[in-house]
Amino acid sequence: MNKTYEVFMREALKQAELGIYTTSPNPNVGCVVVKDGKVVGKGYHYQSGMPHAEVYALEMAGDNAIGADLYVTLEPCCHYGKTPPCINKIISSGIKKVVIGMLDPYLLVSGKGILALRNAGIDVVVGILENDSRELNLGFISRVTRSRPWVSVKLGVSLDGRTSLQNGTSRWITCQASREDVHKLRARSDLIITGSNTVCIDNPLLNVRGMSVNKSITKLIIDSKLRTEPDSLIYNQGDRVLLATNSKKTALKKFIDSLNIEIWDDISLNERVNLPLLFNKISKKEYSYVLVEAGMNLNGALLEHNLIDELILYMSPKILGTSSLGMFQIPEIENLENKFGFNFHSVNKLDKDIKIILRKNI
Amino acid sequence: MNKTYEVFMREALKQAELGIYTTSPNPNVGCVVVKDGKVVGKGYHYQSGMPHAEVYALEMAGDNAIGADLYVTLEPCCHYGKTPPCINKIISSGIKKVVIGMLDPYLLVSGKGILALRNAGIDVVVGILENDSRELNLGFISRVTRSRPWVSVKLGVSLDGRTSLQNGTSRWITCQASREDVHKLRARSDLIITGSNTVCIDNPLLNVRGMSVNKSITKLIIDSKLRTEPDSLIYNQGDRVLLATNSKKTALKKFIDSLNIEIWDDISLNERVNLPLLFNKISKKEYSYVLVEAGMNLNGALLEHNLIDELILYMSPKILGTSSLGMFQIPEIENLENKFGFNFHSVNKLDKDIKIILRKNI
Numbered sequence: 195m196n197k198t199y200e201v202f203m204r205e206a207l208k209q210a211e212l213g214i215y216t217t218s219p220n221p222n223v224g225c226v227v228v229k230d231g232k233v234v235g236k237g238y239h240y241q242s243g244m245p246h247a248e249v250y251a252l253e254m255a256g257d258n259a260i261g262a263d264l265y266v267t268l269e270p271c272c273h274y275g276k277t278p279p280c281i282n283k284i285i286s287s288g289i290k291k292v293v294i295g296m297l298d299p300y301l302l303v304s305g306k307g308i309l310a311l312r313n314a315g316i317d318v319v320v321g322i323l324e325n326d327s328r329e330l331n332l333g334f335i336s337r338v339t340r341s342r343p344w345v346s347v348k349l350g351v352s353l354d355g356r357t358s359l360q361n362g363t364s365r366w367i368t369c370q371a372s373r374e375d376v377h378k379l380r381a382r383s384d385l386i387i388t389g390s391n392t393v394c395i396d397n398p399l400l401n402v403r404g405m406s407v408n409k410s411i412t413k414l415i416i417d418s419k420l421r422t423e424p425d426s427l428i429y430n431q432g433d434r435v436l437l438a439t440n441s442k443k444t445a446l447k448k449f450i451d452s453l454n455i456e457i458w459d460d461i462s463l464n465e466r467v468n469l470p471l472l473f474n475k476i477s478k479k480e481y482s483y484v485l486v487e488a489g490m491n492l493n494g495a496l497l498e499h500n501l502i503d504e505l506i507l508y509m510s511p512k513i514l515g516t517s518s519l520g521m522f523q524i525p526e527i528e529n530l531e532n533k534f535g536f537n538f539h540s541v542n543k544l545d546k547d548i549k550i551i552l553r554k555n556i
Numbered sequence: 557m558n559k560t561y562e563v564f565m566r567e568a569l570k571q572a573e574l575g576i577y578t579t580s581p582n583p584n585v586g587c588v589v590v591k592d593g594k595v596v597g598k599g600y601h602y603q604s605g606m607p608h609a610e611v612y613a614l615e616m617a618g619d620n621a622i623g624a625d626l627y628v629t630l631e632p633c634c635h636y637g638k639t640p641p642c643i644n645k646i647i648s649s650g651i652k653k654v655v656i657g658m659l660d661p662y663l664l665v666s667g668k669g670i671l672a673l674r675n676a677g678i679d680v681v682v683g684i685l686e687n688d689s690r691e692l693n694l695g696f697i698s699r700v701t702r703s704r705p706w707v708s709v710k711l712g713v714s715l716d717g718r719t720s721l722q723n724g725t726s727r728w729i730t731c732q733a734s735r736e737d738v739h740k741l742r743a744r745s746d747l748i749i750t751g752s753n754t755v756c757i758d759n760p761l762l763n764v765r766g767m768s769v770n771k772s773i774t775k776l777i778i779d780s781k782l783r784t785e786p787d788s789l790i791y792n793q794g795d796r797v798l799l800a801t802n803s804k805k806t807a808l809k810k811f812i813d814s815l816n817i818e819i820w821d822d823i824s825l826n827e828r829v830n831l832p833l834l835f836n837k838i839s840k841k842e843y844s845y846v847l848v849e850a851g852m853n854l855n856g857a858l859l860e861h862n863l864i865d866e867l868i869l870y871m872s873p874k875i876l877g878t879s880s881l882g883m884f885q886i887p888e889i890e891n892l893e894n895k896f897g898f899n900f901h902s903v904n905k906l907d908k909d910i911k912i913i914l915r916k917n918i
Contacts, residue, residue: 355715355882359890548900
């Protein structure tokens with residue numbers, strides 16, 4: 195019985211995945227309607243303001259929904275948002291049983307959808323392939339449960355943990371396949387963060403290239419002392435840029451003149467940008483999934499502030515030696531405990547490189 | 557047909573593996589005799605001076621060898637060494653077909669065994685699971701074909717490529733499972749090399765512990781300026797120690813007094829030990845498989861001299877920061893080509909750590 199649940203939940207997850215580049219700030223949700231062992235309706239949530247996955251699946255199923263089972267990766271909503279509650283639609287369609295991947299992580303409504311379905315006499319099963327559903331919504335879950343985004347720090351490193359030569363050269367430590375994979379990471383994220391050093395030294399675009407999906411991603415530059423220049427590529431590529439700074443320099447006027455740039459100067463702490471406050475503000479602005487592509491200073495500061503949820507390392511077999519730049523600038527450590535609490539999550543080969551993902555212990 | 561060859565060659569490889577802790581300086585060889593699809597004899601080479609794998613397998617097979625197939629991982633020998641040539645025994649036993657993993661890598665005899673078998677009217681097939689047979693004899697092959705040992709450099713590193721805290725602490729960056737695996741590496745090696753820094757700072761034993769196999773492994777300390785002290789643990793544990801030095805200090809007398817220590821002072825170049833010459837001498841002394849457990853100075857020097865065949869990294873998820881010590885001290889690099897030519901060979905999880913093996917491009 196459980197096997198059947200998983201088979202069809204996997205179909206619903208495949209549907210949900212189709213929205214990974216478009217649903218934010220909403221979660222990824224997929225749905226299938228199953229009658230006599232066959233999928234008779236399917237759908238996914240495409241974008242905020244558009245109908246939910248259940249609506250598409252039930253419309254496709256039509257009268258076949260009567261007596262059928264509905265599989266949905268996230269608990270159906272029971273409240274009026276931008277669209278009417280899915281619960282009503284499910285109940286009125288004649289569905290007999292609802293199989294759910296995970297509860298709504300938003301505490302105020304979590305479990306209410308299930309209750310409403312059960313009150314209407316519908317069988318409900320919860321927690322089928324729950325982890326897979328979570329994986330699709332790390333950003334959304336983090337934002338609604340912790341008031342901060344999911345933060346992935348991406349690093350392209352040599353075998354010996356170096357991100358750049360002493361002369362500043364970092365193009366390219368990793369292989370073509372790794373760099374292409376980074377564009378997928380970017381396309382899935384809502385916000386890309388970097389620091390002033392990276393902008394000054396690398397002058398990167400940090401946009402999405404070489405993919406069928408054409409997505410403009412907001413950037414956030416953390417530049418406490420306003421060391422970046424308005425003519426840097428990142429400020430002039432059309433994508434929206436947030437500039438987090440503590441500077442009151444008159445030079446700031448040059449940035450204010452640009453329509454694409456939004457100044458965030460209300461998050462200072464002494465001379466520095468207050469990182470925990472900054473990430474809370476990012477969450478309030480509904481950026482759920484944040485990708486950091488920065489150097490050892492910002493990476494080290496985020497580590498120290500316990501703000502990194504995931505590390506994504508693209509590791510090359512090259513060796514750059516001790517004169518090259520490292521990954522995390524942090525105060526000297528005194529003992530060898532696992533201070534920052536990461537665990538290896540997965541390792542995959544990417545042509546010449548390996549991709550290593552670590553997650554924070556929860 | 558090929559499938560059958562592989563099935564029984566795998567049985568022969570399993571036999572060969574039984575000798576991995578004992579055959580050096582001889583190669584690991586395994587053999588099975590197959591009659592009517594059944595193994596009727598098997599054997600492996602246990603130790604120099606003892607009979608070869610084929611002899612054990614044929615003796616076990618007895619009269620069943622008549623008309624049977626013999627599988628052997630390495631080309632049978634056709635010359636008188638410490639034991640008579642296996643070829644004679646195979647021919648006289650009535651074997652019909654011989655299936656061979658790899659040719660004898662020793663050029664003077666390579667192919668001669670096959671020729672002798674064919675001249676005697678025996679079918680010969682060569683190259684079945686050849687790579688697996690090579691893997692079992694990396695050291696032996698290196699020594700007889702390149703006059704230098706196979707050199708594996710082992711490193712226990714943090715996620716950010718650090719081998720020690722600034723205060724010298726390196727116990728323990730890696731987890732228990734990794735450290736146990738290192739003892740297996742040691743047990744398979746013929747010689748363990750370290751540098752004077754490691755002896756002075758860590759005072760290690762570098763012996764084999766916690767394994768059923770009780771093996772005494774020779775150590776080689778590279779100590780150009782004689783900075784180590786005779787009362788260091790490594791000189792006083794019973795295992796043989798080679799001391800490669802350029803020093804003519806009177807202090808050397810203290811080492812000469814020890815029965816366990818052999819001074820190698822004929823390999824100097826200016827003020828330093830001449831590493832290529834040293835490795836040539838190691839090979840002449842019939843050490844085939846060398847494990848290096850050293851710090852960033854010796855590791856860097858071996859890298860620069862192109863003397864590393866394999867890197868074995870035990871990587872922990874801990875982060876130690878840029879103030880900690882790195883993996884390879886080498887002159888500053890100017891561009892990002894893969895200067896040292898390593899490739900990722902395998903990655904495996906070891907409890908909390910991952911084990912990454914890289915090999916040199918050949």
